[in-house]
Amino acid sequence: MATAKVNGIKLYYEDTGSGDKTILLVHGFPLGRRLWEGQIEALRNGYRIVAPDLRGYGDSDVPDDIDSYSLEVYADDLAALLDELGIEKVVYVGLSMGGYLAFPFLRKYGDRVEALVLADARAEADPPEGVEKRSAQQEQIRTEGTGGLVEALPRALLSKTTWDQKPDVVERAKALMKHPDNGWLGSLQAMKTRPDSSDQLTSINVPTLIIVGEEDGITPPDAARKMHEHIGGSRLVVIPDAGHLSNLESPDAFNGALADFLGSL
Numbered sequence: 001m002a003t004a005k006v007n008g009i010k011l012y013y014e015d016t017g018s019g020d021k022t023i024l025l026v027h028g029f030p031l032g033r034r035l036w037e038g039q040i041e042a043l044r045n046g047y048r049i050v051a052p053d054l055r056g057y058g059d060s061d062v063p064d065d066i067d068s069y070s071l072e073v074y075a076d077d078l079a080a081l082l083d084e085l086g087i088e089k090v091v092y093v094g095l096s097m098g099g100y101l102a103f104p105f106l107r108k109y110g111d112r113v114e115a116l117v118l119a120d121a122r123a124e125a126d127p128p129e130g131v132e133k134r135s136a137q138q139e140q141i142r143t144e145g146t147g148g149l150v151e152a153l154p155r156a157l158l159s160k161t162t163w164d165q166k167p168d169v170v171e172r173a174k175a176l177m178k179h180p181d182n183g184w185l186g187s188l189q190a191m192k193t194r195p196d197s198s199d200q201l202t203s204i205n206v207p208t209l210i211i212v213g214e215e216d217g218i219t220p221p222d223a224a225r226k227m228h229e230h231i232g233g234s235r236l237v238v239i240p241d242a243g244h245l246s247n248l249e250s251p252d253a254f255n256g257a258l259a260d261f262l263g264s265l
Contacts, residue, residue, distance in 0.1 A: 003059070006080035007073075012059035013052035013081060017044030021114070021265065022087050024078065025051040028096025028120070028245070029187045030146075030153075031176045032057040035095070038251040039258065047262065050090070052081055056183025069186030071194050075105040079112065088112065091262065095119040095247060096219070097187060103197035106204065115265050116204065117258065119211040120244045122223040125196040134192040141181050141188075149184070150177045159215035159243030169249055176248075201230035208234040209261040211254060213242030235261060 003010050014033060023043060025036040033051040040049050053060040054074050063069070078101075082090065092113045094102045099121020106113060126134065137149060154173045155163065162169050208231045212224035221238055228236040237257040242249040 004081055004084040006077050006084060009055055009061035009063065009077070010059075011052055011055065011061070011077060011081055013050060014040065015048070015050050015085065016040060017047050017049045019047040021262070022048040022050060022090045023262075024082070024090040024092050025049060026078065026092065026094040026098030026101055027051075027054065027057070028094075028098050029191065030057075030149075030179055030184050031096075031173075031245075032179060034058070035176055035245075035248060039093075039247060039255060042251075042255040042259070043262070047091075050081070050085065050087070052078065054183075054187075056186045057179050062180045062182045063186070064182060066182065066185050066189050069190045071101050071104045071190050072108070074101050074190065075108055078105060079109045082112065089114045091115040091117065091265070093117040093119070093258070094121065096121060096244060097191060099219075100191060100194055100197075103200055104194075107200065113206055115207040115209075115261075117209045117211065117261065118224075118227060119254075120213060120216050120219050120224075120246055121227075122219045123197045123201055123227055124223070125194055126192050131192045134188045138185050138188050141184055146177070146179075146181055146184050150174050153177065156218065157244045158249060159213060159241055161215065161241040162243060162249045166249070173245060173248060198226075198230075201227055202232070204231045204234075207261070207265060209257065210234055210236045211246060211257055212236075212238055213244060213246035213249065214238050214240050215242060216244045216246070218244045 247254040
């Protein structure tokens with residue numbers, strides 16, 4: 001674990017493993033880099049892995065100005081971190097918000113992406129009701145903190161199968177959500193203001209894997225299939241009994257799909 005000064009803030013990251021390819025693991029909301037512990041353990045013997053806490057998460061700095069958070073700013077932070085580490089190209093792996101973030105990263109730094117994994121993500125912007133929901137969550141955080149959302153969100157993020165049969169995963173998901181209030185507020189701001197990236201799908205010309213939990217109610221399989229249909233040569237893997245946090249809920253299936261894809265590069 002280490003820190004780097006990028007774009008005026010301190011970014012905390014893990015840099016481990018070794019190999020010819022570097023895997024950049026980009027976490028979702030509101031989870032932090034520890035979301036990827038199961039993938040780091042599975043891949044570290046064959047690949048270099050970089051897993052940062054985005055600004056507002058973990059031990060990374062937490063800017064006060066909520067308007068300073070956007071997917072484009074996150075993308076700039078990631079590119080600056082790669083510069084600090086002397087890394088030219090990566091296999092970009094993003095889950096949920098990390099998947100949304102892939103689109104501005106590709107727009108701005110596409111020459112640095114040699115392959116792409118979009119897990120439990122979508123290309124569309126938030127619909128009006130989604131923006132309204134995120135705004136309500138921001139107001140809830142401002143008035144009472146994140147505690148209520150930490151308890152409530154796992155019900156939406158995890159599959160019914162996970163909720164009913166894997167209490168340890170439920171508790172793990174809650175533990176991964178313990179981050180500063182402004183990290184939550186900034187991510188919600190970044191997600192609700194992101195543009196629609198659907199038109200970008202057909203221009204993606206790197207090997208691409210799309211993973212989705214069969215029971216993902218936030219970015220459902222239909223959204224994954226749409227991306228698969230528009231990204232030429234892409235692969236689609238639907239993980240049974242998993243929800244929006246498919247890598248956490250079904251790590252063996254997720255890691256197997258990821259390893260097969262990486263082995264094909």
